[in-house]
Amino acid sequence: MSPTSPAARPLPGSFRSAAVIGGTHGLGRALALAARDRGLRTVVYGRSAAPLAEPGPDPDGLLPRALNLCDPQSVxxxxxxxxSPCYVLWVAGAFLKKALVETTEDEVEQLTRLLFSGPVLFLRRLLAEAEGPVHLITIASSSSWKRRERESLYCGLKAAQATFVRNLVPELLAAHPENRVTLVNPGGLAVPDFHTGLALDFGAMMDPGEVAGIVWNIAADQRRAFTEVQILRSREPGSEGTPEVSYGARAPQPPEEPATAAGEPAALPIQHH
Structure with missing residues (x-):
């Protein structure tokens, strides 16, 4: 399916505000700016929002609020x-490419807080205070179902995020029949700060601004309680990095089987129970 046009347009319905958890950099920033362009009063949560004056807007017209998801007291x-009613966007993230045995205890704890436990605890507070409908837009990752190497912790946390949000839907509907959830699994984005230290061809990756426009148009058109969407980059020659949109969940890819010296897959051992 070709992507929805990313052109900014006013969002329908009664939603007039947006809160972006992790809206100071990368895709989060692009989503926040796109929300502003669609006429939403946009609050941006993040660590680097701290130096900005509150409650006034920053130079881009966004309303900053300091939040460190790795600090339980800040959460x-x-x-x-x-x-209310409002959009809530869960975007905060960081990348880690390391074998688990090379990962420090602090790295495990901090990445878990940033990608999962911190946002879950903060979202718990937001939902408890919400007085009207909430449309939760969750940016997970295609890494939640794709086969990866040396990314077990990152992929596991992204899979946990996606599974958590799917199972949160019945609770949200019980709380308010107009609550909505959009789960987005994007592929590689041209955000060098996210992939620190990796030699990647960012010219073949998706533009965060374009992806943000697609996400908002999908949310604007959503009528069902839950929508899951994949936004993956094209690898076709001449179209590298073009977003390709499809709907529905993807089955997890199995790990590669070990190869024999002849290059054929080795038979898996039979286990007797």
């Missing part, structure tokens, strides 16, 4: 006061 005390 407990950051303001969750938002106009």
């Amino acid at each position: 407990r005390t950051a303001s969750v006061e938002l106009p």
Whole structure:
């Protein structure tokens, strides 16, 4: 399916505000700016939002609020006061490419807090305070179902994020029949700061601004309680990095089987129970 046009347009319905958890860099920033362009009062949560003056807007017209998802005290005390009904975007993320045995205890703890436990605890507070409908837009990753090497922790946390959100839907519908959830699994984005230290061809990756426009148009058109979408980059010659949109979940790819010296897959051992 070809992507929806990313052109900015006003969002229908009664939603007039957006809160972007992790909206200071990369795709989160692009989503925040796109929300602003669609006429939403946009609150941006992030660590680098701290130096900006509150409650006034930053130069881009966004409303910054300091939130450090790796700091339990910050997660407990950051303001969750938002106009209702509102969009809530879970975008915060960081990448780690390391074998698990090479990963430090601190890296495991910090990445888990940033990608999963911190946002879950903060979202718990936001939902408890919401007085009207909430449309939750969750940016997970195609890494939640793709086969990867030396990324077991990152992929596992992204899979946990996606599974958590799918199973949150019945609870949200029980709380308010107009609540909505959009789960987005994007592929590689041209965000060099996200892939620190890796030699990648960012020219063959997706533009965050274009992807942000696609995400918002999907959310604007959503009528069902839950929508899951894959936004993957084309690898066709001449179209490298063009977003390709498809709907529905993907089955996890199995790990590669070990190859024999002749290059044929080795037979898996038979286990007797």
